[in-house]
Amino acid sequence: MSAPPVDIGRVDRVLARHPAGVQGELINVLHDLQAELRYLPRQALERAASHLGVPEAHLFGVATFYEGFHLEPRGEHICTVCMGTACHVRGAPRLVEQAERDLGIRAGQTTPDMRLTLETVNCVGACALGPLVIFDGKYHGNMTPDRLGRLIGKLAKKGSE
């Protein structure tokens, strides 16, 4: 999948909210850029490095160290299937298979129209709800392949309205 073009104007508007040359702003800048763009494109990181006066390699190092930062484009919606032990034994692999089939992508990928990213995670500490799917930040416990299929179907319907 090729990355969508980066709107440098949006990047610069985010950077303008942070004082130039202040290295202590680094994490805040990365958070704000990701909130704006849904991921951290290379061009945005390069501009941020020059704005903050830090070496690009340092900025890339920080962005890749923290799991919460994403260097690949992500969809408008995020569907996360928990594959931790408790969810796994309660059928999480079938949920991933269902979502992969419905969306035509593999876990870790984004649909070509950039509408949805399918991810997996290893336990978010809500094991009693398993198998668990987190859809745009909302927890859906005791998930079944049918319910997940309907959730994904709703999204496809919205997109065609």
Ligand code: FES
């Ligand atoms: S294993 Fe899924 S929330 Fe813990």
